[in-house]
Amino acid sequence: MENFFFWEYFGKFYVLKNENRIPMKNQNGLKIFILEDDPWYGSMLHHYLSLNPDYEVRRFENSGEFFNHLHENPDVVTLDYSLPDMAGDEVLKKIRENYPHIQVLVISGQEDVATAISLLKNGAFDYVVKDDETKDRVWNAILHVKEIKGLRKEVEELKEQVGKKHDYAKFIIGNSDAILKVCSMIEKASKTNITVSITGETGSGKEVIAKAIHYNSDRSKKPFVAVNVAAIPRELIESELFGHEKGAFTGAVTRRIGKFEEAHNGTLFLDEIAELDINLQAKLLRVLQEREITRVGGNEVVGINARIIVATHRNLLQEVQNKTFREDLYYRLAGLPIHLPPLRERGNDILVLAKHFMDLFCKENSLAKKTLSQEAQQKLLAYPFPGNVRELRSVIELSVVMADDETVLPEHITLNTASSVSGLLNTEKTLKEYEIGIIQHYLDKYDKDVLLVAKKLDVGKSTIYRMIQAGEVSNK
Numbered sequence: 001m002e003n004f005f006f007w008e009y010f011g012k013f014y015v016l017k018n019e020n021r022i023p024m025k026n027q028n029g030l031k032i033f034i035l036e037d038d039p040w041y042g043s044m045l046h047h048y049l050s051l052n053p054d055y056e057v058r059r060f061e062n063s064g065e066f067f068n069h070l071h072e073n074p075d076v077v078t079l080d081y082s083l084p085d086m087a088g089d090e091v092l093k094k095i096r097e098n099y100p101h102i103q104v105l106v107i108s109g110q111e112d113v114a115t116a117i118s119l120l121k122n123g124a125f126d127y128v129v130k131d132d133e134t135k136d137r138v139w140n141a142i143l144h145v146k147e148i149k150g151l152r153k154e155v156e157e158l159k160e161q162v163g164k165k166h167d168y169a170k171f172i173i174g175n176s177d178a179i180l181k182v183c184s185m186i187e188k189a190s191k192t193n194i195t196v197s198i199t200g201e202t203g204s205g206k207e208v209i210a211k212a213i214h215y216n217s218d219r220s221k222k223p224f225v226a227v228n229v230a231a232i233p234r235e236l237i238e239s240e241l242f243g244h245e246k247g248a249f250t251g252a253v254t255r256r257i258g259k260f261e262e263a264h265n266g267t268l269f270l271d272e273i274a275e276l277d278i279n280l281q282a283k284l285l286r287v288l289q290e291r292e293i294t295r296v297g298g299n300e301v302v303g304i305n306a307r308i309i310v311a312t313h314r315n316l317l318q319e320v321q322n323k324t325f326r327e328d329l330y331y332r333l334a335g336l337p338i339h340l341p342p343l344r345e346r347g348n349d350i351l352v353l354a355k356h357f358m359d360l361f362c363k364e365n366s367l368a369k370k371t372l373s374q375e376a377q378q379k380l381l382a383y384p385f386p387g388n389v390r391e392l393r394s395v396i397e398l399s400v401v402m403a404d405d406e407t408v409l410p411e412h413i414t415l416n417t418a419s420s421v422s423g424l425l426n427t428e429k430t431l432k433e434y435e436i437g438i439i440q441h442y443l444d445k446y447d448k449d450v451l452l453v454a455k456k457l458d459v460g461k462s463t464i465y466r467m468i469q470a471g472e473v474s475n476k
Contacts, residue, residue: 029052029053029054029055029056029146030054030055030056030074030075030076030142030145030146030149031055031056031058031072031073031074031075031076032049032055032056032057032058032074032075032076032077032078032142033058033059033060033066033069033070033074033076033077033078034046034049034057034058034059034060034077034078035060035063035066035077035078035079035080035083035091036059036060036061036078036080036107037061037062037080037083037084038080039061041080041130042059042061043059044135045059045078045135045138046059048135048138048139049138049139049142054146055142058074062083062084062085063083063085063086063091064085066091067094070095070098070099070102073099073101073102074102075102075103075145075146075149076102076103076104076105076125076142076145077095077102077103077104077105078105078107078138079091079092079095079104079105079106079107080107080108081106081107081108081109081110081115081119082108082109082110088106088108088119089118089119089122092104092106092119092122092123092124093122096122096123100123103125103145103148104123104124104125105124105125105126105127105128105138105141105142106119106124106126106127106128107128107129107130107134107138108127108128108129108130109129109130110129111129115127125141125145126141128141172186172205172208172209172212173349173352173353173356174346174349174352174353175348175349175352176341176346176347176348176349178341178345178346178349179341179346179349182209182338182339182340182341185336185338186209186212186213186216186338187216188336189213189217189336189338190212190213190216190217191217193217193219193307194335194336195307195308195309195310195332195333195334195335195336196210196213196308196309196310196335196336196337196338197309197310197311197312197316197333197334197335197336197337197338198210198309198310198311198312198337198338198339198340199311199312199313199315199316199337199338199339199340200311200313200339200340200341200342200388201313201340201342201388202313202387202388202390203387203388203389203390203391204340204341204342204343204388204389205340205388205389205390206271206311206340207226207269207271207311209311209338209340210224210226210267210269210271210309210311211224211269213267213309214266214267214269214307214309217267217307219265219266219267219307222263222264222265222266222267223262223263223264223265223266223267224263224266224267224269225259225262225263225266225267225268225269225306226269226271227240227241227259227268227269227270227271228271228272229270229271229272229273229275229276230271230272230275231272234277237276237277237280238280238283238296239252239256239258239296240258240259241258241259241260241284241293242258242260242283242287242293242294242295242296243255243256243257243258243260243261243293243295243296244256244258244295244296244297244298245295245296245297245298246297247297248295248296248297248298249296249297252296252297255295256295258293258295260287260293260304260306261293261302261304263304263306263307264304264305264306265305265306266306266307267306267307267308267309268306268307268308268309269309269310269311270308270309270310270311271310271311271312272311272312272313273310273311273312273316273333274312274313274314274316274319274324274325275312278324278325278326281325281326281329282326282329284329285326285328285329285332287304288308288329288332288333289332291303291304291305292304308333308335310333316330316333316334317330342385342388343385343388343389343391343392344384344385348381350380350381350385350392351372351377351380351381353389353392353393354372354377354380354392354396355372357392357393357396357397358370358371358372358396358399358400358408361396361397361400362400367400368406369406370400370403370406370407370408371406371407371408372407372408373407373408373409373410374471375409375410375474376399376408376409376410376412376413376474378410378440378471378472378473378474379410379413379415379440379444379474380392380395380413382436382437382440382441382473383415384437386416387416391416395413395414395415398414399412399413399414402414410444410474415444436467436472436473438457439453439457439459439464439467439473440473440474442456442457443464443473443474443475448475450464450465450468450475
């Protein structure tokens, strides 16, 4: 047994491992330094603490060697109070002055209450007397340190998340008048608990707006729960929203909490609200009025306090006129209306968003940064983006993959040209802007063949060449 030796301590036998091994590394564990001049006692502590695979343990027999390695930032130090080369209180003071985040457990052979109190006042995490219970007390103290470390990490992560979420200007990208108006409405919505109704085409970013409102409100630390009404089968939507009791229907083997309860004290975002079944609309109206729900198959009345934000790509007032949406529910949900403009109405925001998505994709995939050529920019600006921001992101990510060097060229950008002309009239433009859009579309369609495009459109080829020279359209 060359890698083990026996040692008797306070009438108990311990089998100690040889310390000549490579310490493990665990991001979720602890790094522990043992400063103990007694090799036998130090080895016992080292072995005992090393039984936890999450702990990386190192032992030092003198303060000089210890301080030479303290820059490695252990989480915990077990400190022998009676060191021959430096007093324990001096070691503690030096640790606290230079590394205040390190927790120090002082281990002493003397049960001196005054000394213990003094050390604790000066920053020691705990004071442990050497006896047959020492190893268990040290073990429990280190578990406490680990728990505190975990809680602090959670707090820091929460602060980071909340900080990112509160700065909605970082993820509502753009500087057009249309999007600045939306940001102004978000600010107004965030100051109260008024119900908000968001309208906009599919892919325009309605959930982003809902999150921006939530994370800038006084409910920001409570849940944000999103439900896509259109994605849930009609027969399951009631259970999804309000929950159900065990045995309420076939397959209901346990009680389930609904989305309203999940969002208690937070925000419930109901996307595509126009798709809600007309029969369930009455139940939703009652919940909004009474601020309480009853789970499917149950009798218990549960109070709820969730802010409601709804969104739809439809015209809800038109749905009311078509008798597919209740008028009373419409007025209950209307609240503060926010209209999110389609991408084609946001002008230069297309390029701002394109750069944002390009930089983000390159960073996530460890790629060198890329830029859009002038011609590629013109190609993006001439396209109506019927899929809005969602489509732009997809187009940009593909263009980055297709580009061979740091510049994205027009040929790297794949657009749904079948929808270009059909979507051309969805926004008001000048005649010149329409002309540029149509000619660019045909140049893309016919592989930049100017003569063929001139023939197809019955215009002079010199007109197209002049537009190319002026940078209004691209033939690259």
